[in-house]
Each structure stands twice: as C-alpha cells, then as structure tokens.
Amino acid sequence: MSIKPYIFRIASLILCVSLGLMLFRGIAALPVTEKVTGPASHYLARTAGETGARNVVGAILFDYRAFDTLGESTVIFTAVCGIAMLFSRRKFHRSSRGLSFIAKRGIGIMVPFLLMYASVIILFGHLSPGGGFQGGTIFATVTVLLCVVFGSSFESQYFPPRTKDILESGGALLFSGIGLIGLAAGTGFLSNIAAGFPAGIFGSFLSAGSVPILNVAVGMKVGAGLSTIFYSMIKMLDAGHDHREGGGIE
C-alpha cells in the first residue's frame, strides 16, 4: 500500500483549508454595507433619466457596460463554434423515435406557450427582470424538449442547423452593428440615447433606445448557440459507435 497518494491528499487538503481561511479572513475584514455607494448609487439614481429603462440591471448590461455583454456573447459564439467543430464528422444515421404519444401531445400543447414566455422575457427585458440571456436560454430549452420528445430528426426539420448558424451570426452582427452606429455618430462605441436612439416614454414597451434591440440580438445568439451545442452532442450519441478518427478539417 503506497503512501504517496495519501501524502498528496493530505497536502492538498492543507492547501485548500489554508486558502479558504485566507479568503474568509479577507471577506470578514470588510465593513458591512448599510447603503449603496460608488458607481452603483449613480446607476440606481440616474438610470431612468439617462437610459429610459426601468430594469437597472438590464441597463447596466446593455447600456453602461454593453461591451462586457458583447464579450460574453462572443464567449458563447466561440464555445459553439468549437463544439460544432469537435462533433463535425458525425453524419446523421438514425434518430430516436421519441417518447410516447401522451408526451408528444402534451408537449405539443405546451410549446406555443413556452415560446411566448421566452419572447416576453426577451422583449420586456428593459421593463422587468429578464433580458436576452434568460429568454434565449428558454428558446434553447424548447428545442431541447423537441429533440427529446420527438427525436432529433423532427427537431432538425423545424430548426435546421443552417438557420441556427445564420441566427447566431446574425445576432452577433446586429449587436456589433448597433455599436458601430454609435461610433459613426461620434458619441462612442455602443452608445444609446446619445447616439440618437429614441428614449421613448418611460415604462412603455417602445422605450430605452437600443436596449430592446440588443436584447433581441443577444436572445438570438444565445438561443441558437445553446441549441446548436445540444444538437451537436445528441447527434453524435444518436449516430452510434464509429471508429473513424482523423483530422478536424472539414
């Protein structure tokens, strides 16, 4: 019975415990916050006036710090590109026939409501909690449900992979395009009211300038991306074992 793995385990345990103690001491040394200070107080006080959006978190994500959101949706774009690349050599052999009749009928009734729910969350992201990411994820969930309940060939008939590719690139280009409008107007990349987007009436659907458009762009991108990830992986599992290896060049 070798002692070496036990030494390693004990050493890692000591390392992790000391790391945890150091982190906790760092947190505990901070004073308790009674009220919001710094940039956050600026956001809370001035969002309604400067952006026209009711949802302060949405305004931060799509107006003040919209560049972070562009970066984050690019992370999804990269991951989707990569996963599609990893599973690109599997051709579709067969798909499962799906679940039982009751499941199919039940999901058939629910899907329109799910799609409406997802759309509401995306489109009203500037007025209530929600936004592009949350709604896009629900869209992707709908496609996952269709894959599981009806079989992947049914789902790829209704949402072919080409459409998803176009939606994803389209969402990214829409986001960048709105940013470039701001750059062309001279007020800075990804500027909102200053670049001329109409602020609208506070609290109405058509308000907050470019925030709803950016919500839609991100919703397209995230929904199509997550759906492509699931479809790539399920396509491989459905196709059965295949011993061909090779380079990744398509």
Add this chain to the structure above:
Amino acid sequence: MTLVLAIMVPLLSAFLVPLFHLARKTLSVGLIGIMGLASISAALAAAHTGWYSPAVSLLGGWAPDIGIALVGDRLSSAFLLMTAIGSGAALACALEKFGGGPWRFYALFFLMLGSMNGILLTGDLFNLFVFYEIFSVAAYLMVAFSMSWQALEAGLKYLVLGTIGALFILLGTAFTFMATGVLNMALLAEALASIPRETLTAISACLVLGLTIKTGAFPVHFWLPDAHSSAQTAVSALLSGVLIKVSIYALMRVCYIFFLGTNGAVFLAITVIGSFSVLGGHLMALRQDDIKRLLAYSTVAQIGYILIGIGCASAAGAAAAVFHAFNHMLMKMGLFITAGNLSEEKGTREICGLTGLWKSHPLWVSAFAVLSASIVGIPPLNGFMSKWFIILSSAGAGTVIPALVIAAGTVISAAYYLRVLSAFISPDEGSSDDLPPSVPRKPRRRSVSFAIVGSFALLCLVLGVMPFSPIFREYFSSIGQTAVDVEAYVGLVTGR
C-alpha cells in the same frame, strides 16, 4: 476610435466567417488574407496611436467610473506590435499549410486575435476577465483542433487548469469590487490604498495565482508542455509566441497598477516563481526526447526569465521583461515552425530520429542554429542582450540569486540545444533506403514559412546589435517607465 476598431475588426471578421461559409463551401485564401490584413492593420494603427498620443476611449460616452474605458499607452502599443507580427506570421503559415478549407479554424483565429487586442487595450478589470475568457476558450479549441487523442487530452488539461485560473481571477475581481465598489483599473489604483490588510492579501493572492496559472509559470505549468506540443505547427508557434505574451501583459498591468505601491511582497513572490520556472523548465527540457516538448519546456524557462524581470518592480526590469518577451516571440516562433516542418519531413518528432537534415535542408538547419544560439544567449545575438538587461535590473533591485539562476539556466539550455543541433547535423541513419524507389521523397515547398523563419532569424541578428544605439535604448526604457508610472496612467484615464 482606432482602439475600438483594433478589437472590433477581427471580431467582425470572425462573425462573418460562418456566413461566408454558408454562402460558398470553401473560403478562398484571398478572403481570409484580406480579413487578416485588415485586422493586423487595425492593431498596428492602435499601436501607433498608443505610442505617439496615448489615448483613452470611453465606450458609450460614459465616464470611467460608470462605463468601460479602453486605454492605449506605450506598454499596450509595444505588445500590440508583438501580437500583430506574431499572429500575422502564424496566419501566413496556417494559410500556406491548410489553405482555405478549415473555416472554423480561421473563425477561432480571428476571435483569438480580437480578444488579444481586447486584453491589451482594456482599462477595466471585469472586462479584462471577459476578454481573457474569449481568448482562453479560443486557445483551448485551437489546441484541440487536430482532434488526435493527444490534442484532445492536452486541450482538456489546458481547459481545466485555465478555468481554475479564470475562476481565481474572477474571485479576485469579486473581492476587489466588494472592497472598493469600482472596477476601473485607474480608479482602483487609488482606492486600493485604503482597504483592510487581509483583504488586500486575499486579492493579491487570488489575482496573482490566477494570472500565473494562465501564464504557465512553474508550480502550475502542467498544461503548457502538453498543449504546445500536441497542437499543429502554426498553432504551437502562436501559443508559445503570442498567447503567452498577452498573459504576461495582463500580469504586468495588474501587478504594476494595483500592487506597486501597496503590496511589495507580490513582486518577491513573482521573482521566486520566476526563478523556479527557469530551473524547472530547463531541467525538464534536458530530459525530453520529443522536440516539440523540449521547445515547450524551454518556453516555461523563458517565461521564468520574464517573470524575474517583472519581479524587480522597477522601470529597468519592466523594460528588460518587455524586450525579452519580444525576442522570445521571434525566437520561439521561428524554432517551432522549423521544428514542425522538419519533423513533418522526417515523419517523426523524436530527436534521435531527426538525423541527416543538414544535407537535405541546409537553410532550415542554419536558421534553427541562429535562433537556438540566440535563445541560449550567445553574445552578439538578441537573447544575450535581453538576458543581460534582466540580470542588470535584478542586480539593481538588490538580489543576487536570480542572476545566478539565469547563468545556470543558460548553461543547461546550451546543453540541450546542442543536442538537438548535433542530431540534425549527424549523418542520416539510412532510413530513407527503406522506401521503394518508385516513391520519390520530394521535399515540400514551404516558401512562406521559410521566409518567415528567415526574417525572424535576421531580426534576431539585427536586434542583437540595436541595443548599442541610444535611440533604441531610449525607446525601450520609455516602455518600462510607462509600465511602472501609475500616476501617469491614472492621470491619463481620469484626465487630471
């Protein structure tokens, strides 16, 4: 405006690549070349702006504490120049080898280029994390691109360790935000002076640990040899030459701006890590049989040199570190491209199998000889110059042990590079007699790769002589001074 374009042009190219692929099946080399040229010229324009008129670009028009600011100063422009040259060379090699076929590879390449420029230009800590993640995900995928089992395993190891590093950076960012409430790096430089001592320790530990994991310094370097050796030639050159430098930039920025005035122990830790990397990297390289793994371990050691330079916490040290980073990019990219092409010709990556190359490819072997001489540190070449500057700056900081470590490292690296060169020069073992005479072995024409390697070797010779001219020395020391001058950075961003 040029600062934003340096980031957006590559990202837009990456977003357009799938649409072009849907329109026609294979992209033409010319199209990718045009997009590459556009991205590189945008990066060079931003470098020019940063050098002659340091600029701040406030995205969305919001003030720095409310929104995100992009900052271009001399340090950023030096690294922008580095990444422009390096990625241009890698793109040319990849285009020559693959053609326009693998469109996902080029999409990932442009995403990586855009995110590298993003890291180099951002002035906001959370934005740095986001772009670092784009850059890392693209890097994991490019390592795994060839999809052999070694590449997948190396990619997974890189992913796990890289994500741990990213989570530490995120944790450090979270602590910073909890302590001060702002995330702009310039404003943080002022705010960090007044937070409790234990929190500052936690922040510095998390940030430095996360950034050194991503750089590949000694205790947590395990992903580096696998990733750099299992990737394709152009990708290995890009990883070792360019990606590591961007990680070094992030470490330099964060450490100099946040910890120069507040927490001096960070620099001592970096010097120690650097010294261990030098010794560990060289000693492990001595044991390798595979030429690409040997070069990867040599990269670990060279990172150690750069970290020793950063750890001096002075303008001279920063300038020496940047100079060594630039030289290492030239040398290591040339070495990887040469090693990749020569091992493809011979069909093996074992050093003992790479024999008789002096007869068949004399130009390649002589380029390799020049590059390896400069990376070892033979006097009139640039490797010696940058190592000398690092030794001078660490002596100026008052420590003697790093200088001894560097000297020992030079001796060990001479040993293993001589071993590789002697294998190249030794006569062929007669393996080519096994082929039937009806299959002639025609050497593949890799003229673009050779042009790149040859020009890098020439640049090594030129840069070895240039430090004797005072104009050059003045340029490089101004980079070092910009790196450590925190008040100037804060003044640039806040306009005071």
Add this chain to the structure above:
Amino acid sequence: MILLSYATAVIIFCIGLYTIMIRRNLFKTVLGLALMESAVLLIIVSSGYIPGGVPPIAPFSGPAVNPLPHAFTLTAIVIGASDIALALAFIVKLHRHYRTVDLDRIRGLRG
C-alpha cells in the same frame, strides 16, 4: 446573516478545488469546476445585499440592492456554462477513444 453565506461559499470553493486536485474520474473534475464556479457566483451575489433592500426595478419602493453584482453574475454564469459545456464535449470525445473516463488510464501524455 450575510457572513454565513460568505462562509458557505468559501467552503464550497475549497471543496471544489480539493475535488479537482485529487481527481480520478474526469466527470468529478468537471463537477469540481462547477462547484468552484457556483461558489464564486454566490460570493458575488451576496456582496450586493442591502438589509431591507428591494429589487432594482425603477420606481423603487425602498432602498434598492446593489445592481452591479447582478450584472456580473449574469455574465459570469454564461462564461462558466460555456467552459463546462466545452469540458464535457472534450470528455465525450476522449471517452470514444479510450473507452474510460478514469484519469489514471488516460495518461497518454507523460513527462
């Protein structure tokens, strides 16, 4: 009490890190990553808490909680999910070659 939330998050972070370090099964490594990520997100969200605060949707009926950590968390969740999805994709591909997910057997690259 908010300090309890921070303590829980730090403990979960250390459990995740420990899991990754003594890993044997690749899936447990990915679970360790997910634990670490969740812990960091919990720390970020807890930092925005104001006693008696309301959600940051204008108009406010009282003092609103800090909206900035919520924005960071949304971004970090997406990034973390992409990383973990990529890790799982790698594991599925590796499994097809090695027919196992035990790390001691998947040690082709040594030295």
